[in-house]
Amino acid sequence: xxxxxFVTPTYQKYSYCPYLSHLLIMTTLLPVxxxxxxxxxxxxxxxxxxxxxxxxxxFSIFSVIIxxxxxxxxxxxxxxxxxxxxxxxxxSFILLTMIGICIKMGSILKNRKQIIDLVTALQSGSFxxxxxxxxxxxxxxxxxxxxRTILFGIFVQMGTTNLxxxxxxxxxxxxITITKLYLPWDTKxxxxxxxxxxxxxxxxxxxxxxxxxxxxxxxxxMYRASAQFKxxxxxxxxxxxxxxxxxxxxxxxxxxxxxxxxxxxxxxLEIIQIIxxxxxxxxxxxxxxxxxxxxxxxxxxxxxxxxxxxxxxxxMMITYTGCLYFQVYLLCSAGSEMAYQSSKFASHVYASDWDxxxxxxxxxxxxxxxxxxxxxxxxxxxxxELSIDSFSQIVKFSYSAYNVLAHGQ
Numbered sequence: 001x002x003x004x005x006f007v008t009p010t011y012q013k014y015s016y017c018p019y020l021s022h023l024l025i026m027t028t029l030l031p032v033x034x035x036x037x038x039x040x041x042x043x044x045x046x047x048x049x050x051x052x053x054x055x056x057x058x059f060s061i062f063s064v065i066i067x068x069x070x071x072x073x074x075x076x077x078x079x080x081x082x083x084x085x086x087x088x089x090x091x092s093f094i095l096l097t098m099i100g101i102c103i104k105m106g107s108i109l110k111n112r113k114q115i116i117d118l119v120t121a122l123q124s125g126s127f128x129x130x131x132x133x134x135x136x137x138x139x140x141x142x143x144x145x146x147x148r149t150i151l152f153g154i155f156v157q158m159g160t161t162n163l164x165x166x167x168x169x170x171x172x173x174x175x176i177t178i179t180k181l182y183l184p185w186d187t188k189x190x191x192x193x194x195x196x197x198x199x200x201x202x203x204x205x206x207x208x209x210x211x212x213x214x215x216x217x218x219x220x221x222m223y224r225a226s227a228q229f230k231x232x233x234x235x236x237x238x239x240x241x242x243x244x245x246x247x248x249x250x251x252x253x254x255x256x257x258x259x260x261x262x263x264x265x266x267x268x269l270e271i272i273q274i275i276x277x278x279x280x281x282x283x284x285x286x287x288x289x290x291x292x293x294x295x296x297x298x299x300x301x302x303x304x305x306x307x308x309x310x311x312x313x314x315x316m317m318i319t320y321t322g323c324l325y326f327q328v329y330l331l332c333s334a335g336s337e338m339a340y341q342s343s344k345f346a347s348h349v350y351a352s353d354w355d356x357x358x359x360x361x362x363x364x365x366x367x368x369x370x371x372x373x374x375x376x377x378x379x380x381x382x383x384x385e386l387s388i389d390s391f392s393q394i395v396k397f398s399y400s401a402y403n404v405l406a407h408g409q
Contacts, residue, residue: 028123029119029122029123029220029224030119030145030149030216030217030220030221031146032145032146032149032150032153032216033145033149033212033213033216033217033220034213034217036149036153036209036212036213036216037108037213037217039209040063040206040209040210040213041056041059041060041062041063041064041206042060042063042105042108042109042210042213043108043112044056044057044060046116060109063105063206064105064109066199066202066203066206067098067101067102067105067203067206067207067210068102068105069199070098070181070199070200070203070207071095071098071099071101071102073181073182073183074091074094074095074098074179074180074181074182075095075099076181076182077091077180077181077182078091078092078095078180080182081180086306089299089302089303090180090303091179091180092295092296092299093296093299093300093303093320094179095179096292096295096296096299097207097211097292097296097324098203098207099292100211100288100289100292100293101207101210101211103284103285103288104210104211104214104285104289105210107214107281107282107284107285108213108214111281114277114280114281115217115281117277118221118274118277118278118281121270121274121277122221122224122274125270126228126263126266126267126270127224127228127270129231130235131234133234134231134234137227137230137231137234138227138231140227141223141224141226141227144223145216145219145220145223148216148219148330149212149216149220151326152212152215152216152326152327152330153208153209153212155319155322155323155326156208156209156211156212156323157208157209158319159208159316159319159320159322159323160204160205160207160208162312162315162316162319163178163204163316163320164178164201164204166312166313166315166316167197169312170312170313172193172197175187175188175193177193177196177197177200178197178200178201178204179200181196181200183196211327214282214285215289215327215330215331216330218278218282218285218286218331218334219330219331219333219334220334221274221275221278222275222278222334222335222337222338222378222386223334223337223338224274225271225274225275225338225341225342225376226334226337226338226340226341226342228267228271229271229338229341229342229344229345230341232264232267232268232271232345233345233348235260235263235264235267236264236348236349236352237352238260239257239260239261239264239352239353239357239361253358254358254360257357257358257360257361258360258361261361261364261365264368265364265368268345268368268371268372271342271376272376275338275376275378278378279378279379279380283380283381284380284381286331286378286380286384286386287380287381287383287384289327289331290328290380290384290390291384293324293327293328293394294394294397296324297321297324297325297394297397297398298397298398300317300320300321300324300398301321301398303317304317304321325395328391328394329391331386332386332387332388332390332391333388333391334386335377335378335385335386335387335390336386336387336388336389338376338377338378339375339376339377339387340375342372342375342376343372343373343374343375345372346368346369346372346373349365349368349369349372350369352365
């Protein structure tokens with residue numbers, strides 16, 4: 001049974017109750033992303049009250065303290081001990097990622113209500129499916145996002161496991177922490193070292209899923225907008241249904257077309273508003289993510305260029321670099337798909353039986369076509385545009401940097 005065939009009647013029945021509607025919605029749209037957020041302490045289920053809510057709040061505080069303290073300790077150590085460019089590179093390639101994770105954590109906690117409102121809008125009104133054809137479009141969207149999120153999560157946790165296992169095998173015997181950090185106790189003693197190691201291991205296990213959940217949430221909303229443009233193409237065909245019957249009166253046809261045209265325009269505007277809200281919530285986060293990823297890839301290339309043999313460290317660097325590329329690709333591919341489907345909608349309007357419609361309806365369709373010729377894009381701060389072109393630029397730049405540094409060794 002598809003998600004929509006289950007959700008629609010229940011949501012309509014309880015739409016008057018915000019509590020029940022939010023309870024239903026947060027378990028149906030992007031379930032993998034919200035499960036990860038719940039697991040790492042960033043998304044308390046809306047149905048939890050009483051002692052469970054208080055206990056989860058403590059868990060959230062613990063999660064935030066662990067990650068922010070770890071990141072702050074790395075920043076202090078980098079400022080105190082870095083002297084050469086190589087020192088800064090060694091600190092930065094993990095530290096910058098941790099800073100990005102902290103920004104995402106803060107954004108999710110701060111904008112919880114706005115995220116709930118956004119997801120609620122994506123599960124109500126015109127975003128609910130109405131027939132089997134629309135159900136099929138939604139199932140395709142769910143399948144894509146489910147497996148992209150799972151694969152991204154597996155890839156990230158493989159990198160995290162590689163980092164932790166490598167530290168146990170090669171670094172623990174010499175009392176070297178997973179990454180360099182400043183702590184107010186001696187990490188060369190057994191108790192001091194293993195306390196620091198456990199602290200960093202927990203931080204890494206919590207940090208990776210933050211990236212997976214946040215990035216899959218943003219890309220998931222953009223893919224959902226793309227799916228809605230496909231659904232609009234299906235609904236566009238309803239405009240000509242009365243025209244196919246010669247027995248239909250002209251007045252009835254005009255009323256039908258006016259009603260359906262108003263619905264199409266409203267639904268088209270709702271998609272644009274959804275992406276605008278997404279930009280308001282995550283615009284700064286995506287801007288920082290793009291900047292951090294670009295910088296970290298260059299730093300990682302600098303560090304990787306110094307590797308002379310394939311060992312545990314090289315394997316960790318390869319996995320880490322692959323995670324960064326996957327992360328940027330997930331966002332950029334979603335942005336490109338949304339832009340493509342929004343601009344493609346104009347072609348479907350032209351390919352419809354518009355010549356059989358009323359003049360007033362044709363004029364409305366023309367205006368919609370003109371609006372659709374301008375693709376719907378996710379542009380952060382009017383600077384960073386999520387697209388495959390942006391991803392290609394990062395790949396080309398990092399590859400060029402690697403060639404320069406490798407030949408300079």
